[in-house]
Amino acid sequence: MGSPARGPKKRATSLSFGMSVKHFGYIAFVSSPELLCSPAHLPVPSSQDFQIKQRAMANLLSSAPIHASLPDCFVFPPDQRPPASSQAVSLPVIDLSRGRDEVRRAVLDAGKELGFFQVVNHGVSAEAIRDMEAVCAEFFRLPAEEKAAFYSEDTDKPNRLFSSTTYELGDEKYWRDCLRLACGSPVGDTKNNWPDKPKKLREVVEKFVEPTRGVGMELLRLLCEGMGLRPDYFEGDLTGGDVIINVNHYPPCPAPGLTLGLPPHCDRNLITLLLQSTVPGLQVSYKGDWINVESVPNAFVVNFGHLLEIATNGVLKSIEHRAMTNAALARTSVATFIMPAADIPIGPAEELVGEGNPPRYRTVTFDEFMRVYKTVGARRESVEKAFKL
CATH class of the missing domain: 2.60.120.330 (B-lactam Antibiotic, Isopenicillin N Synthase; Chain)
Incomplete structure (x- = not known):
């Protein structure tokens, strides 16, 4: 299902997406709108498994107990x-x-x-x-x-x-x-x-x-x-x-x-x-x-x-x-x-x-x-x- 052309998306204004801070491996993970909407994630070691787990914790909605705002990548055109x-x-x-x-x-x-x-x-x-x-x-x-x-x-x-x-x-x-x-x-x-x-x-x-x-x-x-x-x-x-x-x-x-x-x-x-x-x-x-x-x-x-x-x-x-x-x-x-x-x-x-x-x-x-x-x-x-x- 294609998307109609529209202007650049604004960044989500909420300070956090549940503000759920978890420690995984060597760094702290924060579930946020930016992580959910962007393929770019926090710097991680070169281990492929580690990177996949970091992406999982960033992308899974169920990783955060509360969702305070809707990230822009989830917002659909009005029609x-x-x-x-x-x-x-x-x-x-x-x-x-x-x-x-x-x-x-x-x-x-x-x-x-x-x-x-x-x-x-x-x-x-x-x-x-x-x-x-x-x-x-x-x-x-x-x-x-x-x-x-x-x-x-x-x-x-x-x-x-x-x-x-x-x-x-x-x-x-x-x-x-x-x-x-x-x-x-x-x-x-x-x-x-x-x-x-x-x-x-x-x-x-x-x-x-x-x-x-x-x-x-x-x-x-x-x-x-x-x-x-x-x-x-x-x-x-x-x-x-x-x-x-x-x-x-x-x-x-x-x-x-x-x-x-x-x-x-x-x-x-x-x-x-x-x-x-x-x-x-x-x-x-x-x-x-x-x-x-x-x-x-x-x-x-x-x-x-x-x-x-x-x-x-x-x-x-x-x-x-x-x-x-x-x-x-x-x-x-x-x-x-x-x-x-x-x-x-x-x-x-x-x-x-x-x-x-x-x-x-x-x-x-x-x-x-x-x-x-x-x-x-x-x-x-x-x-x-x-x-x-």
């Missing part, structure tokens, strides 16, 4: 700022414990109408959800020095902690820290690549990700049945990549009307299941407006990625959404992404192409898709233009 208020809408809430025919119709109808819906009684226990939300929030409360050990600016690294987002093309930063975890199959083979703090993080994530992936796969089977595809169409390589978990953390923001937690974007994968937090913040594009998604206890918010739109020849669409900030409360959400294998070709299903309904998208591998996605940004129009026939 990109969130409105003062938006309508709150209850997405369809689908009870997966109901009869299969009823659930199949509800999932397909909601998917076609909104591209977003919520599911309850999905089989992931309330305890697993509660533990996952708690340990993720606890991670971002760790001392800055401990979080910094997992920080990386390498966008190809599957497990890392970073700030803002990696798929936008403008100069603005987004009010978010993110812990990204890759969960292979079996999960036990990859959990040693995750942070070892908090103490129970690996155990809790492992117990959460397997049943959550199962919910995603069951939803794909239901959608296939509703569209006339064989139920196991998405089994195997089409969902054979690592499950990716994004733990998104949005600290209290001093000026929520001037910035965003995440930009308008569509997901890159097949299907996403989100624990959206009791703190509001998710907005979905609907009929030219942005609507707030109400929180439902123990529900997953479900939406479709670009690749599912390609695979279904546009029957199901990837819908833009974004994350808001607020001044009073931190918000931590957990997004679980079902991904394809990297080199598998993905194109419109033959059953969904025919006379009067030609293929709308070209066939691509996930690797090729991601190269384009990183180049053009995550907006729906840009990605659709790149792959539409």
Whole structure:
């Protein structure tokens, strides 16, 4: 998302960004607007690891307990700022414990109408959800020095902690820290690549990700049945990549009307299941407006990625959404992404192409898709233009 031309930015006027002074290595670190907005940091020894940790402590919003002012690099042009208020809408809430025919119709109808819906009684226990939300929030409360050990600016690294987002093309930063975890199959083979703090993080994530992936796969089977595809169409390589978990953390923001937690974007994968937090913040594009998604206890918010739109020849669409900030409360959400294998070709299903309904998208591998996605940004129009026939 490009940024309109505008004059030089003024320096933030606040004396400090929380005035959080921490000692790390040989020098004192002060979390400040200048550090957050500038690639230039305090002089450090030549050790690459040391420099990365210094950048982590400078860039991570969760490094400072209080944010007294909004650094200029987070301030968006007026036409990109969130409105003062938006309508709150209850997405369809689908009870997966109901009869299969009823659930199949509800999932397909909601998917076609909104591209977003919520599911309850999905089989992931309330305890697993509660533990996952708690340990993720606890991670971002760790001392800055401990979080910094997992920080990386390498966008190809599957497990890392970073700030803002990696798929936008403008100069603005987004009010978010993110812990990204890759969960292979079996999960036990990859959990040693995750942070070892908090103490129970690996155990809790492992117990959460397997049943959550199962919910995603069951939803794909239901959608296939509703569209006339064989139920196991998405089994195997089409969902054979690592499950990716994004733990998104949005600290209290001093000026929520001037910035965003995440930009308008569509997901890159097949299907996403989100624990959206009791703190509001998710907005979905609907009929030219942005609507707030109400929180439902123990529900997953479900939406479709670009690749599912390609695979279904546009029957199901990837819908833009974004994350808001607020001044009073931190918000931590957990997004679980079902991904394809990297080199598998993905194109419109033959059953969904025919006379009067030609293929709308070209066939691509996930690797090729991601190269384009990183180049053009995550907006729906840009990605659709790149792959539409």
